[in-house]
Amino acid sequence: MKASAFAYARATSVTNALELLTAHGERAKVLSGGQSLLPAMNLRLVAPEFIIDIGELAELRGVVVREGVLTIGALTRHADLLKSPEIATHAPLLADAVAHVAHPAIRTRGTIGGSLAHADPASELPACMLALGATIIARGPNGERRIAASEFFVGIYETALKPEELLVAVELPVSPKNSTHFFHEFARRHGDYAIVGLAAQAFVRDGRFANLRLGFFAVGDRPLLAKSAGKLVDVVITSAVLAEASSALNDELDPLEDQQATPAMRRHLAKVLLARCVSSLLDRPDLYAGVSA
């Protein structure tokens, strides 16, 4: 289990990294935390000829809040997100979610940029980006591109990034005061990729959702911002309303089969999550019992 031979360069600046990417194109791979790339290389599932290590680009690391926008550098490690007071205050959903990403050793090396660029449909962070309405900032030879999270994830391990582009940061609107969130995933063991998960951001007023964004993951080839959430906004939620939303959600899902679950099981679990999420955000235990009975 040894990687095929490859050439290696440690980028000295973002500009340098972009030059290397332009020069080597599709034959090159960016190395960030290495927690997805290196296992794949060791298993010889991928064999890039050239590795561009961006690990030393301090300019890409860190969390900044300015004018209602939270900017997270691509090299910010999962462990940094977990510890960051800015994230805890302005994007608590993300803080909750990161605790479910892998284990401490992996979180110490893995980065948000790597996770988003890798675009595993079972990953927590991409779904959070949808729920939080993030913008992904990519830099290429022709300058910067801003890509809405909803446009960024296009398939299994596929994103809107071009081979010569570097993901440099994500921007999130600061979560408004009094907004609430819900994060839960079903994973066989703590730290495993989820069988199905849900990252939700909401605004509740007078017992109703004024706003509800549901970011499901592991329910298809990419994270899903559920349109069916619309059925729950600005209405009094009853079991019937929830059931209707649940069936609309079902129509939106296109789950895959893998070792852990059949598509039918994923659909079922997604609906359980929806019910638990709504019941929890509205503090209405009656809603959950209704669905599960």
Add this chain to the structure above:
Amino acid sequence: MTSAQEKSETLSALDRPNSYIGKTVPRPNLDRLMQGRGLYVSDMELPRMAHVVFLRSPHAHAKINGIDTSVAKQMPGVIAVVSGSELSTVITPWVGVLSHLKGLKSAPQSAIAVDRVCWQGEAVAAVVASSRAQAEDAAELVLVDYEELDAVTDMRTALDPTTALIHASLGDNLAFERNHDAGAVDQAFAESDEVVEAEFVFGRHTGVTLEPRAVVADWNAAEARLTIYQGTQAPHMVQNIAALHLGLKESQVRVVCKDVGGSFGIKVHIYADEMATYALSKLLRRPVKFVADRVESFNTDIHARDHRCKGKIGVKRDGTITAFEIDDLTGIGPYSMYPRTSAIEANQVVNLVGGPYVTRNYRARARVVFQNKNVMCQYRAVGHPIACSVTEGLVDLAAMKIGMDPIEIRRRNLIADDAYPCASPSGLRFEQLSHHAALAKLVKMMDYDALRAEQAALRAKNIHRGIGIASFIEVTNPSAAFYGVGGAKISSQDGVAVRLDAQGSVICQTSITEQGQGSESLTAQIVGSVLGVSMDRVRVILGDTDNTPYGGGTWASRGAGIGGEAALQATKVLRKNILDVAAAVLQSTPGELDIVNNGVVNAIDGTPRIDLSELARIVYFRPDTLPPGIQAEFMATRHFVPREYPFAFTNGVQASWLEVDTDTGFVKLLKHWVVEDCGTIINPQLVDEQIRGGVVQGLGAALFEKCVYDERGQLTNANMADYLVPMSGEMPDIDVGHVVSPTLETELGAKGAGEAGTAGAAAAVTNAVNDALRPLGTIITEIPLTPQVILTALGRI
């Protein structure tokens, strides 16, 4: 209840002052391992050492029409690319059968496949290069022309006449069948108030050692000797087999086994790729190293379990169990494993079902079939988890049927603690077990009634918790009955040599081995206690066929019971020899003297007489000052093998408390209890951790671990992301309690403890899940109990 004290009126060598027996003392090898000074084969480097990588079959069953190695041979660093037929000039094939398993058959297996591959992962060529990476690069360029053949994958149809034959020469795909009929089973069922049947399904799984299998073979042409450095549980067995198939004398093979990163039975076998590595070293006249990587570990480390067992139980309304009947089927891969065979697990299932209970009526059939999947063989608690899950599952189903509490039905049927010696319905002889004492202790430890009340209260809130109980018996301390009588050259006896060195320190060589169980510690504890020296003076040497007595090694929960007794007896002789010389020097008699705290003292009042270091100085450097005629013998050797009982059975009971989320199918383990009886406890912490580790492996089987094969015989989850080993986050607290019934066959009184945890854990969990699901009318008899399995059973998906 028997206890150590009642055993003999006089104090034994173990009850001496400052005895280490029964004390938690730190393992002597801990600092060395914690400081990174372990000697693992994976880390070894020798001059001129080459690395071998095996090109492995991507097909479950295929003909090899040709192998083109020409391009691979030109790759940088490549030393040789060797096919199966080329290697067959150096090493002979083998057949994994034993004569006492009547009718067991298998086909000759080669170190590297010749002409045909029989499972996905079987080696087809060896690539030897200066580094592992270079060998992997070259292996990608070896071209093999395969012609796919029909693969036999489903054990249920393996014996159908329309199913392809794996080995035409054998006539069918049946490797072994055993039938057993005791008592009057049909009559017993006819007279029962209720008869319950179920089919129990067990997933195939494996041991997943932290350090994979690793070998460095070093053929020294000048000496005509092969040194094998290998992480193995049985060095003398490896020596015997390597010599046999390489055409050498055993004296031409030395096996060295230092630290081993976990074994669990995975490393007690001889694997084809290990044989190939020995042969390659001989062929290439240089050291060759093979370390299995994780993917090939999953494809080649023995798998285990994979049984489908139909079971039937009869019960009277008063709870009396009238009979057990089973029909067990298991698929073992294309060959019976060498040299212990792959029939043992099914054989054990027949032996063990119904074992804790009084009923004499028992009928069993076990069939073992060949398949085109990886080989199966003995893994921790061989057969026990299956026998225990079937027996305990049936007992719970019977209790449910007649509306009796699971504890009560066991109380009414477990063999009484004063009924020993006696035998099981399959003819196993029990010296002394303690089922009732263990059950009583368990009920108290878990506060059973309070737990039942809590369960009832939570049920009202739609929370589904369950309690599962599983009594078990465990085979330990095997005599020659296990392997020797069947013709395998696997020793059932062990030897220990102890000597007093010049400064009064003690060197102890033992034939048992250490893979983390604490063999080194328990040996030092026994030697220190019996001799009267502190443990830090005792140095234990294991794992070297040139430098230890001949013996079996560490497996089948035998190290403490057999190797420990040899250590005790050898040390008693050394002690006597020392006291004889001391008496001569001190003009006393041996009976008036004792050894305490590293010195000879007056037995009566403990007055120090002479330090052992001083006595040793005289013996080794000034023997001229000893009285005439005295020849000091400060080294003693003893061997031990059980002769009265073929096995020292142990017993115990486990309980699981868990919650099932009926919406998601997820099981949360809340607590686990074990009460076990391994006889004399040498080191309580080591025993408890053996139990806990064993339980965790059993919980892995219950909830997580499964080698998933598709219908074409492809292992689809051969990696640590998809094959789920149990991890600490999901493990409950495991409380361990003991009942102590020492075996009278040894002075030490120790039986084995290594497999008890694994034996009953899955049964306890399955029973608890069914207890939790009872209000929903769902019963599941399949493990692992994945969310998918549970949701399907509940009709939710």
